[in-house]
Amino acid sequence: MTTAPGTHHTPGADGAYTGPHPDAPDVVRSAYAQLVVTDLPRARWFWVDMLGFHIQYEEPGVLCLRGTDELTHHSLVLRHGPVAALDHLAYRVRTPEDVDRAERYFTALGCPVRRVRKGTGTRGVGDAVRVIDPLGFPVEFFHEIERGERLIQRYDLRRGAEIARLDHFNICTPDIRTAYAHYQDLGFGCSETIEGDTAGGEHELYAAWMYRKQTVHDVAFTGGAGPRLHHLGVATHESHQVLRCADIFGSLRKEHHIERGPGRHGVSNAFYLYLRDPDGHRVEIYTSDYYTGDPGHETYRWDVHDDRRRDFWGNAVIESWYKEATPVLDLDGSPRPVSEALLDESAVQVGADGLG
Ligand code: 4SX
Ligand code: FE2
Ligand code: CA
Numbered sequence: 460m461t462t463a464p465g466t467h468h469t470p471g472a473d474g475a476y477t478g479p480h481p482d483a484p485d486v487v488r489s490a491y492a493q494l495v496v497t498d499l500p501r502a503r504w505f506w507v508d509m510l511g512f513h514i515q516y517e518e519p520g521v522l523c524l525r526g527t528d529e530l531t532h533h534s535l536v537l538r539h540g541p542v543a544a545l546d547h548l549a550y551r552v553r554t555p556e557d558v559d560r561a562e563r564y565f566t567a568l569g570c571p572v573r574r575v576r577k578g579t580g581t582r583g584v585g586d587a588v589r590v591i592d593p594l595g596f597p598v599e600f601f602h603e604i605e606r607g608e609r610l611i612q613r614y615d616l617r618r619g620a621e622i623a624r625l626d627h628f629n630i631c632t633p634d635i636r637t638a639y640a641h642y643q644d645l646g647f648g649c650s651e652t653i654e655g656d657t658a659g660g661e662h663e664l665y666a667a668w669m670y671r672k673q674t675v676h677d678v679a680f681t682g683g684a685g686p687r688l689h690h691l692g693v694a695t696h697e698s699h700q701v702l703r704c705a706d707i708f709g710s711l712r713k714e715h716h717i718e719r720g721p722g723r724h725g726v727s728n729a730f731y732l733y734l735r736d737p738d739g740h741r742v743e744i745y746t747s748d749y750y751t752g753d754p755g756h757e758t759y760r761w762d763v764h765d766d767r768r769r770d771f772w773g774n775a776v777i778e779s780w781y782k783e784a785t786p787v788l789d790l791d792g793s794p795r796p797v798s799e800a801l802l803d804e805s806a807v808q809v810g811a812d813g814l815g
Contacts, residue, residue, distance in 0.1 A: 479646030484561040484600055486645055489628050489677035490551040491533050492691050493581060494740055495540035495788070501737040502537050505716070509707065510693070510734075510742070511619035515607050516582055523582055525607060526622040526693065532583030532605040534625035535691070543738035544794060545688040545787040547589060548628050549581075549599040550677075558586055561600035565590040573790050577603070589790055593641050594632050595686035595798075597787055620695055620704035620744050627676045627692040629743070631784045632685035633801040635664045642669045642678060650675045650751050651726045651759045653768055653804065665763050665804045668726060673752030675727040682802035686795060687784035690733065690741035698730040701744045705732055719780050723771040726761060733780065740785050763807050781805035 496502035503522060506512045512524035515533055523533035531551075538546060552558060565572045565588070575587040585603025592598045610616065632638045639649070647669035655663035668676040681689045695701055701721055708714050718741065719733040729748040735741055761768040769776050781804065786794050 480564070480644040482560065482564050482567065483645050484557040484564060485553040486557075486600075486647070486671045486677075487551045487553055488672040489548070489625060490531070490601070490604070491535060491549045491581075491625065492628065492688075493536040493538060493546035493549070494738075494785075495542065495544045495546050496537050496736070496738050496740070497539070497541065497543055498737060499537060499539045505734075505736045506535065506537065507618075509619045509713075509716075510704065510744070511617060511621045513610060513616065518582075521582065525610075526624040527610045527613070527617065528623040529625070530606055530609060532607055533581075534693075536581055540792075542794060543740065543785065545597065545785050546792075547597040547599050547788070548630075548688075549584075549587075549601060550671075551604070552600050552602050555586065555602045558588055558600055558602050561590070562588045565592065568593055571790055575599070591790060591795075594630070594638050595787070595795060596630060597790060597795075619707060620693075621700045622693050622744075623696055624694050625691065626674065626694040626745050626748075627678060629679045629681055629689040629692060630685065631681045631683040631687040631689045633683065633798050635667060635680050635682055635802060638680045639664060639667050639669070647671055647677065648751065648756065649758045650756070651761065653726065653761045653763050655763055655807075658762075663763075663802070665802060665807075666726075670751055673750055675729070675748040675751060681781070681784075682800065682804050683781065683784065684797045684800045686787050687797060688740070688787060689784050690743050692743040692745045695744060695746045698746055701730055701732045701746060704734075704744055708734070719777060720770075722774055725765065725768040725771045728771070739783070741783075763804060776805070778805060 515525050516523040520539040522537040524535040525533050571591040573589045577585045583605040584601050587599050587601035589599045649669050651668045653666040665682050668679045670676045716734045718735050721732045727748045729745045732744045766773040789795050
């Protein structure tokens, strides 16, 4: 059952929100992503030397990376492979029993489900379950993960954008309302949406930002052909780190990696910069969004015609940002087919975008 986002998700607001599905696993947060890259030394240059991720573990063909604030083994795994793709997204769940709960929940939904025993999956991760979720994405649920040494005050090790932590996943899917309902069943709150003419009763849902941790999001949806990964959002502490990163790309004549920004988002209020890695995987350097942990936190709804929604200063969003994304893999490692887009925000007549 779905009702209009922003009107019902707050428990008690109008009685319509029924809470997470009773059988859903208790998700703590977006925890890590595993990307397939075609040239690991070049990917290492980008993610480690330029962005400032720390190497926690390496073996031939694999790099496990984390930010300064992360105490877990990794928030990003780069794996060498023949085709650039998303191997899987991973959410940490609250207890070991929640891993079993995830297995039952996705089995009941009729999804492909695979149990990954400790020591057979991603380095450092304990017992896990991998599924192809109802949106077509490869997603892992795990509880146990190895710890890493505290790096928060290792200023001597900082480089590039001085990445603090993974913040969010942004995924392309043709049907935002279905994505919204799926994550609502998993207990995610909704911080912000972009909707069709909210005064004219259009209420087409173009995008939504949903969270378990107490920030604007763990996952957001971009309307378009899917399943594809739109970007990984990684957080810095301060906006000067975002600017410094952009400056270093310029100094090295590597400015072609910069795709959009720097700027201030309307949605989330975060300061941002989008980059493309050597394989075209998109990453957003993101900082200074806001707290959403109050249980009465209400959804903020943007009109798709508001030029400030995606860039608060009204700067145009370029077409590649709407259209290009990373393909995803099946549980057995083969690329998954991509469905047609049902919804195209870039086709809406919006002055600043100059699209449509
Ligand atoms: O472009 S948006 O302002 O809608 C936006 C995009 C807001 C927050 C994000 O993390 C994002 O990727
Ligand atoms: Fe983002
Ligand atoms: Ca550019």
